[in-house]
Amino acid sequence: MTSTRARGSRLVETYERIFTLLARVGYGARAAVYVLVAVFALMMTPKSTRGALSELLGHPGGSTLLVVILVGLLCYSMWRFAEAVFDTDGHGRSLKGLVVRAGLLVSCALHLFLALVMFDIVFTLGAFIGDDGGDSGSRTWVARLMAQPAGRGAVVLVGITVLGAGVMHLVKGYRKMYDRFLKIPADKQHWTDPVCRTGLYARGIVFLIIGYLLILSAWSVNPDETQGLEGALDWLLAHTHGRILLGAMGLGLLAFSAYSALQAVFRSINPP
Secondary structure, X not given: OHHHHHHHHHHHHHHHHHHHHHHHHHHHHHHHHHXXXXXXXXXXXOOOHHXXXXXXXXXXXXXXXXXXXXXXXXXXXXXXXXXXXXXXXXOOOOHHHHHHHHHHHHHHHHHHHHHHHHHHHHHOOOOOOOOOOOOHHHHHHHHHHHOOOOHHHHHHHHHHHHHHHHHHHHHXXXXXXXXXXXXXOHHHHHHHHHHHHHHHHHHHHHHHHHHHHHHHHHHOOOHHXXXXXXXXXXXXXXXXXXXXXHHHHHHHHHHHHHHHHHHHHHEOOOOO
């Protein structure tokens, strides 16, 4: 009996170590994606997530790196699913907790879709998003949605949801809500806190811009005005002092990638 319990205990410990490792790999993959997007923003050539990842194919070892990031994004989706369904972080079943868990489930779906897009890039299937590497995918799904009964209202609802996500990122950064799960040693917090806050602010602002452009497209009944990440960065570049704004956003997104990297190292992971 004792040996059976010992084996069971070792199996549980092995499972927890493997699950924790996969979750950390997932955060690392998200950091890699935002590094690429940030670099193109700093180069004043905004790219969508797909566009930034597609650029890797033209470099030595690019396809291998893409496969590694692809696996990492699948790991991240797995972790988000566990957070949402098994409530590994203890958000509970209150209205607030359910909203947070619903957001985690959406994050799971979005990163799973991004993984599929990367699979499309590596194997050149041309099946998931338009081949131009831009925001054609955003315009396509909005056009389809707006063609449905009450589709215009649905697009507005999506836009409002994205705006809400942007506000939550700003609040999370301002209130340091990440402290609950990000266990960074006290002697490092003098530089990690500004990085985490800047990254969350930058991603929040991007979400606010995307939400605004979604609502604008529904208001004008013109899906061509719909823009994703690349469109949001282009929107900044088109304004007065746009190069300065885009450069600042690039630095902010680079900070968000650093925030993701910090999560890969210091985030508390509770396997379900």
